[in-house]
Amino acid sequence: MKKTCILQDTETPEKTTDLLAAAVRMYGRDGFESHVVLVNAPPATVTGRCHHVIQMTESLAAEDDPRALAEILEILHQTYGFDSILIPATTLGKMIAPRLAWRLKTGLATGVTDITVRDGQLEITRPAGLGTMLETILQEGQGPVIMTIRINAFEYTQKQAVPTRISPYSRPVTVRSTLTRLGVEQNIEPRDIRDFEVLVAGGGGAIRCFPALEPLADALNGAVAASRKLVDLGIAKRNIQVGQSGKTVTPKVYLALGIHGSMQHLAGLRGAASILAVNTSSHAPICRVSDLVVQGDACEFIEKLMGKLMHHPHKNT
Amino acid sequence: MDERSDTPMPMNLICTVKFVPEPDSLTAGPHQLILNPDDACALAFALALKSRDPGIGVEVVSLGPLSVRPHMEDLLRLAVDRGTLIWDPGLKNSDAYVTSRVLSRYIAERPCDCVLTGSHSLDGGSAQVPVQIAESLGLDQMLGVIRIDPDRFDPTRAVFQAVDETGVTTWEMALPGVLSLTRESGYKLPYPTLTDLRREVSEELNILTSRDLGFSADEVGPAGSLTRVSASSPVTYGEKDPEIVGLDDNGITQVVDFLKKKGVGR
Ligand SMILES: Cc1cc2nc3c(=O)[nH]c(=O)nc-3n(C[C@H](O)[C@H](O)[C@H](O)COP(=O)(O)OP(=O)(O)OC[C@H]3O[C@@H](n4cnc5c(N)ncnc54)[C@H](O)[C@@H]3O)c2cc1C
Ligand SMILES: Nc1ncnc2c1ncn2[C@@H]1O[C@H](COP(=O)(O)O)[C@@H](O)[C@H]1O
Numbered sequence: 001m002k003k004t005c006i007l008q009d010t011e012t013p014e015k016t017t018d019l020l021a022a023a024v025r026m027y028g029r030d031g032f033e034s035h036v037v038l039v040n041a042p043p044a045t046v047t048g049r050c051h052h053v054i055q056m057t058e059s060l061a062a063e064d065d066p067r068a069l070a071e072i073l074e075i076l077h078q079t080y081g082f083d084s085i086l087i088p089a090t091t092l093g094k095m096i097a098p099r100l101a102w103r104l105k106t107g108l109a110t111g112v113t114d115i116t117v118r119d120g121q122l123e124i125t126r127p128a129g130l131g132t133m134l135e136t137i138l139q140e141g142q143g144p145v146i147m148t149i150r151i152n153a154f155e156y157t158q159k160q161a162v163p164t165r166i167s168p169y170s171r172p173v174t175v176r177s178t179l180t181r182l183g184v185e186q187n188i189e190p191r192d193i194r195d196f197e198v199l200v201a202g203g204g205g206a207i208r209c210f211p212a213l214e215p216l217a218d219a220l221n222g223a224v225a226a227s228r229k230l231v232d233l234g235i236a237k238r239n240i241q242v243g244q245s246g247k248t249v250t251p252k253v254y255l256a257l258g259i260h261g262s263m264q265h266l267a268g269l270r271g272a273a274s275i276l277a278v279n280t281s282s283h284a285p286i287c288r289v290s291d292l293v294v295q296g297d298a299c300e301f302i303e304k305l306m307g308k309l310m311h312h313p314h315k316n317t
Numbered sequence: 318m319d320e321r322s323d324t325p326m327p328m329n330l331i332c333t334v335k336f337v338p339e340p341d342s343l344t345a346g347p348h349q350l351i352l353n354p355d356d357a358c359a360l361a362f363a364l365a366l367k368s369r370d371p372g373i374g375v376e377v378v379s380l381g382p383l384s385v386r387p388h389m390e391d392l393l394r395l396a397v398d399r400g401t402l403i404w405d406p407g408l409k410n411s412d413a414y415v416t417s418r419v420l421s422r423y424i425a426e427r428p429c430d431c432v433l434t435g436s437h438s439l440d441g442g443s444a445q446v447p448v449q450i451a452e453s454l455g456l457d458q459m460l461g462v463i464r465i466d467p468d469r470f471d472p473t474r475a476v477f478q479a480v481d482e483t484g485v486t487t488w489e490m491a492l493p494g495v496l497s498l499t500r501e502s503g504y505k506l507p508y509p510t511l512t513d514l515r516r517e518v519s520e521e522l523n524i525l526t527s528r529d530l531g532f533s534a535d536e537v538g539p540a541g542s543l544t545r546v547s548a549s550s551p552v553t554y555g556e557k558d559p560e561i562v563g564l565d566d567n568g569i570t571q572v573v574d575f576l577k578k579k580g581v582g583r
Contacts, residue, residue, distance in 0.1 A: 091481035098448035107543030110443035128441030178491035296564035
């Protein structure tokens with residue numbers, strides 16, 4: 001029986017159990033024992049879904065201290081001998097996993113989006129090269145497999161509840177970081193469109209309603225992008241232009257509203273995981289590379305979709 | 318030295334820099350190399366600080382092939398005090414772990430109050446190197462830094478802002494430490510002056526091998542690496558056969574289901 005350790009997603013605790021799906025890919029549904037380390041969430045978040053909850057006792061360490069959390073995971077590994085340690089690829093996770101891998105002198109695969117097993121060897125997939133390439137990573141040597149798992153890359157659906165054992169972790173930590181929060185503001189700087197998993201992009205067919213893209217992007221937790229046409233017309237800022245002379249983006253979903261799909265625009269879209277096009281013409285080249293096409297007016301589309309999202313806001317699963 | 322004993326020692330900053338293929342060079346053939354954008358911001362911050370206080374020492378260090386030599390020399394033509402390029406053929410195909418080991422061993426021997434790095438390298442890196450440099454040196458580290466307060470940056474501590482999922486946080490961190498900037502910081506490298514452009518700097522670049530740093534052949538390159546890239550393939554971006562829906566209720570419902578399946582939304 002394999003043992004996998006999962007660190008809680010401290011940002012979105014409900015997403016923690018999705019990492020179980022990565023373990024299922026490696027070991028099969030019944031091939032592993034799951035140990036979930038909870039930092040700032042109650043056991044109820046995962047009980048019935050994993051075999052063992054290790055609850056960090058309060059005030060042991062700050063919930064956002066990468067050094068303390070790396071030490072705790074290292075000690076847990078010494079106790080349980082995990083085969084794999086899975087860490088959400090949040091900003092905090094990205095600051096913990098390399099420290100842990102360094103301490104355990106083992107390989108790290110970051111931003112993992114898929115895992116397959118071939119002849120008993122794990123093949124770990126991650127996007128690379130500006131998101132235009134997929135790399136297959138093999139681990140060399142001994143030691144647990146450590147991965148940071150790209151958020152939303154895996155989705156766990158449970159077949160039946162499992163009994164969950166809960167134990168506290170209270171061993172004092174010896175390394176703490178000196179990081180102190182002086183203040184938090186909500187985003188003051190607009191974030192780079194390359195950092196978003198959802199982009200709502202407008203082109204020549206969305207000139208009339210370009211400002212309406214913003215609330216839609218907000219509702220989808222994404223950002224607004226544009227084709228060069230809107231940049232040249234002065235309707236959109238240059239830093240949100242997608243394409244050959246703009247940015248190469250790698251969102252999970254790209255909504256192309258009234259964008260024709262010229263070669264130069266598509267050059268920036270090679271890394272988009274899926275594309276939804278809204279266009280009055282189903283013959284526009286963008287449609288051929290899309291996963292779903294809505295034939296119709298972009299502005300009307302925004303209005304109708306917003307209406308639906310407001311009435312039935314959907315939650316991530 | 319004596320008359321200065323009551324003024325604080327000027328700080329020494331080390332910037333790790335990596336040269337990466339220019340993303341917009343769609344042309345086939347050898348890629349044009351550029352300074353990784355995040356690293357350019359980190360170096361730009363260091364140089365801006367130095368222009369306020371010329372006593373500050375700024376060093377750039379890179380692990381990379383000798384072909385980046387002219388690019389390193391360009392950095393020396395700015396106000397960079399020292400440039401070091403670490404390379405030997407054995408380092409080829411080193412993974413991030415080896416890269417971190419080599420860079421941190423070099424940095425450990427240098428006077429340094431703060432290591433300034435990028436957060437990500439453009440060619441698919443994922444911030445492993447700066448975090449492991451920090452771990453190896455026993456230092457604190459922060460990713461996603463967009464602003465460093467020059468008035469609260471001294472050999473004992475730094476106050477800075479960093480972005481994460483929740484927004485922008487202002488942090489204080491003890492120095493020495495590692496700060497990893499992103500291109501969102503907007504720090505811009507200065508242009509070299511004409512005199513600087515003409516300066517002959519090729520003698521000034523230090524070139525070190527992994528052996529100079531005490532590594533044996535089996536500790537670097539694929540032999541020393543803990544991961545191996547077994548294959549890489551372009552993200553297929555071929556023609557699809559999409560379903561076409563209209564703007565009626567059924568169409569919009571399909572859109573909502575599509576988005577849900579992709580796990581997007583608030
Ligand atoms: C060297 C070079 C570099 C370039 N770099 C870039 C780049 O980086 N990025 C970029 O985007 N372009 C770039 N271009 C320009 C590119 O060639 C196209 O001109 C541009 O992408 C067209 O933008 P568009 O598709 O938004 O607009 P249009 O070509 O005007 O297309 C509008 C689309 O919207 C549809 N439409 C019309 N009305 C509606 C409506 N009411 N509702 C829904 N759909 C509607 C139309 O059917 C059409 O498909 C570059 C060009 C050159 C020469
Ligand atoms: N070969 C290298 N030489 C110098 N610095 C590097 C190298 N690789 C990574 N770095 C630094 O680490 C940062 C993050 O890189 P990565 O871990 O590859 O995403 C970069 O922005 C650089 O500052």
